[in-house]
Amino acid sequence: MTNTDLAGLLVVSVEQAVAAPLVSSRLAEAGARVIKVERPEGDFARNYDRLVHGESAYFVWLNRGKQSVCLDLREERERAILTRMIARADVFIQNLAPGAIDRLGFAPDVLRERYPRLITLSISGYGEDGPYKDLKAYDLLVQAESGLSSITGTPEGMTRVGISICDIAAGATAHQAVLQALYARERTGKGRHIAVSLFHALTDWMNVPYLQYVYGGQVLPRNGLTHPTIAPYGAYADRDGRRVLFSIQNEREWAQFCSNVLDLPELATDERFSDNSARVANRPALNAIIEAAFGSLSRDHIVERLEKARIAYGRVSTLQDLAAHPQNRYVEVETPSGQVRMLAPGTVVDGQVAELGAVPALGAHTREIMAEFGRAASAD
Numbered sequence: 001m002t003n004t005d006l007a008g009l010l011v012v013s014v015e016q017a018v019a020a021p022l023v024s025s026r027l028a029e030a031g032a033r034v035i036k037v038e039r040p041e042g043d044f045a046r047n048y049d050r051l052v053h054g055e056s057a058y059f060v061w062l063n064r065g066k067q068s069v070c071l072d073l074r075e076e077r078e079r080a081i082l083t084r085m086i087a088r089a090d091v092f093i094q095n096l097a098p099g100a101i102d103r104l105g106f107a108p109d110v111l112r113e114r115y116p117r118l119i120t121l122s123i124s125g126y127g128e129d130g131p132y133k134d135l136k137a138y139d140l141l142v143q144a145e146s147g148l149s150s151i152t153g154t155p156e157g158m159t160r161v162g163i164s165i166c167d168i169a170a171g172a173t174a175h176q177a178v179l180q181a182l183y184a185r186e187r188t189g190k191g192r193h194i195a196v197s198l199f200h201a202l203t204d205w206m207n208v209p210y211l212q213y214v215y216g217g218q219v220l221p222r223n224g225l226t227h228p229t230i231a232p233y234g235a236y237a238d239r240d241g242r243r244v245l246f247s248i249q250n251e252r253e254w255a256q257f258c259s260n261v262l263d264l265p266e267l268a269t270d271e272r273f274s275d276n277s278a279r280v281a282n283r284p285a286l287n288a289i290i291e292a293a294f295g296s297l298s299r300d301h302i303v304e305r306l307e308k309a310r311i312a313y314g315r316v317s318t319l320q321d322l323a324a325h326p327q328n329r330y331v332e333v334e335t336p337s338g339q340v341r342m343l344a345p346g347t348v349v350d351g352q353v354a355e356l357g358a359v360p361a362l363g364a365h366t367r368e369i370m371a372e373f374g375r376a377a378s379a380d
Helices: 019-029 057-062 076-088 108-114 139-145 165-188 198-205 207-216 251-261 265-269 276-281 283-294 299-308 319-323 366-379
Strands: 010-014 033-038 067-070 091-094 119-124 193-197 233-237 243-247 312-315 330-335 338-343
Touching (some): 076 366, 091 165, 119 165, 165 193, 165 198, 251 265, 299 312
16 A cells, blocks of 8 residues: 555655654655765764665665755756755655754755755754753764663663664654644644654653652662563573563452462462552562573463463563564565565554655755756746
């Protein structure tokens, strides 16, 4: 199914890396025309790796369905081309280094004054005001700065979240804001400026530990694959070392778990484990009992028992497990190096997953876009 919800909209994006390309990719998937403006050497995300038939995994994921035009924005003639693209655009996105887009002559406030229907989006590390506004920022830096690292990992040490969570948070937040702005424009006829930062998008997601600390005085420990305040809720190994993670949410489930999974019904009324607070307080003793029971079983047998007891669980999957997961949905995407089978987007509309456009080669559309907007320049 080809999605045409945003057909007729023009999005111009001076973008690089992850956050801004995520926004424009989602708009492209919804049918908007997205022109990706790259420096002559290309978006540096093209070279993060060469693991997908010679293409970058990040680039393939985030640049489907776009047109790529190479512009050297230090050159007046090429800035003029960008100016004419923006004059026709509905949305202008940029995530260059702080102050760079202003120095090039495309400050959002100037553009908004010139084009009142234009929606401008700027994505930065720390926002457009405050003492850190001029700092460059990348995902792992913000994981650390935001406090996320301090709550992620094990008692022995902090770890990086395994995906670019700050970039993705910023991109998802910005996508939502752009759609809201488009809807508002239909009612008012006016665009708006949207500012999103990696730091603020992620600290919004940090509100639970923040509130627990500020109002409750609690700093919950890093617990790896164990929930800090619910027990049992964590990962346990089978006889072969493969782990399954399960969650007990109430006393009814606890009794079912004791009877049908551990085969120890008397444990449900043991005063050490009589409610969640007691189980958390006596977690080491509880873990020893569960580990002993699971250590004689295969993971499939453990899962069978958990399903019978109607206990929520998840296998601790490797990437090999994910690649063969029976619940996966897939899409086929064309890239400059050939077709790639990818995990599908999370949204299914009326039972169908949208078809995705091709990933563009660097500058694949430069000639036609230069001609299109160059002709406009000549006409003027």
